Amino acid sequence: MTHDSIVLERGGRYHLRRVFIYCCLIFIAGVYLLPLVVVVFTSLKNIDEIRNGSLLSLPKAPTLEAWQQAWSDACIGLQCSGLKGFFLNSMILIVPAVGLSTAIGAINGFALTHWKFRGSNVIFALLLFGVFIPFQIILIPMARSLGAVGLANTMPGLILVHVVYGIPFTTLFFRNYFVSLPAELVKAAKVDGAGFYQTFFRVILPISMPCIVVAVIWQFTNIWNDFLFGTTFTSGDNVPVTVALNNIVNTTTGVKRYNVDMAAVVLTALPTIAIYVLAGKYFLRGLMAGSVKG
Amino acid sequence: MSTTFPVLQTAKRGQWREGSGVKLWLARNASQLALAPSVAITLLAVYGFMVWTGVVSFTASKMLPSYEFVGLDQYWRLWSNPIWRIAVDNIFIFAILFIAIASVIGMALAILVDQKIRAEGFFRTIYLYPMALSFIVTGTAWKWILNPGLGIERMVRLWGWDSFRFDWLVDPRFAIYTLVMAGVWQSSGFVMALFLAALRGIDEDITKAARLDGAGSFQIYRRIIIPQLGPAFLTVFVILTQQAVKSFDLVVALTAGGPGNSTHLPATFMYMQTFGRDQMAVGAASAMMIFMTVTAVVTPYLYSDVRKQRDDA
Known part of the structure; x- marks a missing residue:
């Protein structure tokens, strides 16, 4: 050869x-x-x-007839008003839930990294546990508690639940991001006499955009896709879009309109798909950070 | 851990001249105060609620909580409930297959994508997009695809294979495997992403040296690369186990526990007992079982991770 x-x-x-x-x-x-x-x-x-x-x-x-029907006149039980009201519910729910949990997570992350105190590692471990609990363990007490304070089956109640159980995740994201920032930044601000919030808002927040994007996308995806909290803590007209989708598909009255069901599936999936296509890099970063790093 | 209290130092330098006692105290403890609401709410809504559920599981609660204690009765009732036994059997079948298949496919995808291919981002985007979907969306879509009357079965029959049968979704013996299919479809892209990140972290010098020594690609993967993915495997295992044990939405949307209760998982059982059948205490007992399982898997992992971080620091 x-x-x-x-x-x-x-x-x-x-x-x-x-x-x-x-x-x-x-x-x-x-x-x-x-x-x-x-x-x-x-x-x-x-x-x-x-x-x-x-x-x-x-x-x-x-x-697009099926899309139009899914949007405005698909039936849940005997009520035929489509997905639109529930889509709106999810929108109304998601803005404060994402905003609050992200803001609180950012402040927590900052406090746990650049403004440490004795016991802050213990506090972090304490919060971190919330990332891993199976939510079945809190459903009964949360349902009772929301009922006791008059928030059962209300939007504010569901927002509260998403914020409470979102905080561990957002805290984890921001904590891991802030750990990688040079300590000199904050030290310089401290020497200049800046307090906790001054340092946070003037020094840290302006350079936190990448992490904010990750946290917002993570929270948005999770809350939009949530079913367990929605179905447990709300009912009737107050349910989020995922619960409504499931109800539409399982409504047995009348002729089964598979095209309408599938249009409803696409409509429900659109917001998170859009985010994924537009900001896939950050989406992946959130997935990795949310599950890998402790 | 930081041992200095910088705020205190600046205060000593006299920059807080106007600082009354309260103001000084607030400034000194700003960090603790900022965390206080989150800590308080976590103590209540995570730890407090855990204990609460634990307590309920020892009572005779039905639709409303009752605080008549019955010891371990509810756990006994739980384990003698045939649907719970089905759910426990199912979670083993589901978790083992789901974890194994998703890991293998995820690993294979990661290796394929790692072959310095063109349009890597494009392929990655496609493999990962199911992860952006709600399990309700996934379940509803697969319910349609697996529907024997109008789905895959019919499609293949229209192609000319008249006797083709694929009715797992409505067959109590096989319905659980449809959950595995949909679950793997949804999660394997994410497993790929995890493995890909690990592959990219491997030192290329070693593989180059092995290649010079005449090792083939297969050998390099088997002997050098895959053994180095141990930590990634562990991560994948922990994440997928958690996902499996918590699985709820997918079952609700795809099979709703049926046909004939054959696809219940612990999470759907818990929901059904608590909110459907007003057996709150049995539901609480099942929630405790789920919680203990997740804790048993996650705690050692978290512990080793925290220790590793401390060593790194």
């Missing part, structure tokens, strides 16, 4: 391997995308086409 043919053979094998790798990657990507494709296709078909056609067939005459 000549030298040339060896090189050629190696090149060929290398080439073959690359092709194989790309084939795998593309095939798997297809598998991951399939459910989304099926859901979107179904939502664009009319009910006859669904009954007579195949899961994966292209919609012959794509129509």
Whole structure:
């Protein structure tokens, strides 16, 4: 065998391997995308086409009718007002819940890193535990407590629950971010006589944007996608969109309109998908920080 | 840990001239005061509620809490409840398969994506997007896809394979595996991300040296790279275990515990007993079991992590 043919053979094998790798990657990507494709296709078909056609067939005459129905007149039980009111509930819920939990987490993180005191590590461990508890353990007492203070089945009640159990996560994010900031920043401010909040707002907050984005995205995704708290602590007109979606799909009165169900699925998923597509990098960072680092 | 009290020092320098006693105290303890509300609320809503649930599990509470203590009766009732036994069996099946399959697929994806490919970001984005979805969305979508009447089964039959059967969703023996499928689809991309981060952290010099010594790719992965992923495996294991034990939404949306209670998991059992059947104390007992399981998995992990951090510091 000549030298040339060896090189050629190696090149060929290398080439073959690359092709194989790309084939795998593309095939798997297809598998991951399939459910989304099926859901979107179904939502664009009319009910006859669904009954007579195949899961994966292209919609012959794509129509947004099902989307419109899912939005404004899909039924939950006997009430047929669509997803829109519940979508709005989730929106109303998410703004204060994300804002408050992020703000409190930022201050906590700062206090635990650049303004330490004796026992601050113990406090951190104490808060951190909240990241790991299975929420089943707090459902009964929380339901009783919300009832006792008159917040059962109210938006403020659900906001409170999300803030309370969001704080451990946001505190963890900010604490881990602030640990990496040079201590000199804060020392300089202290020497200049700046107090706790002055240092936080003037020195730390302006350089915390990356972490704020991560925390906001994390909280937004989690609260938007929450089902357990929504279904336990609210009912009727007050439920968030995930609970409403589940109710729409499980409403058995009338003809089953799969296209409307799937349109409702897409509508429910849109906000978090949008965030993921627009800010995937930060989304991933949050996932990693929220689960890996203690 | 910082041993100085800088605020105190500046105060000594006389910069807090106007500082009355109260103001000085506030400034000196600003950090503690800022944390106080969070600590108080955590003590109540995490630790206090844990104890509360524990207490309820020893009482005769039904729809309303009662504080008539019955010892371990509710735990006995729990473990003699056939649905709880199903839920416990299911969580083992679900957790083992979910963790194993998601780990293997996640690892394979990470290795594939790590082959210096073009459009890496594009592929990563696709593999990870299910993680942005609610389990209710995932469950509803898969319920439609797995629906025997109009889903995959029918699709394959329309392709010409008339006797094709895929009715796991409505078969009590197999419905639990549909939860595994949907769960793996949702979480394996995240496992990939975790492994990918670990792969990127591995020193390339060693693998280069091995390649020069004539080691093939497969050998390099098996002998050098994968053994170095131990910590990542541990992280994946802890996260997926937690996810499995807490699984609630996915079951509600995909199978609602059915057919015939065959797909209940501890979390759905807890919810059903407490809020559906007014068996609050049994629900509390099951919540304690879930809590103890998660704690048993997480505590050693957290402990080692905290120790590692202390050593690093």
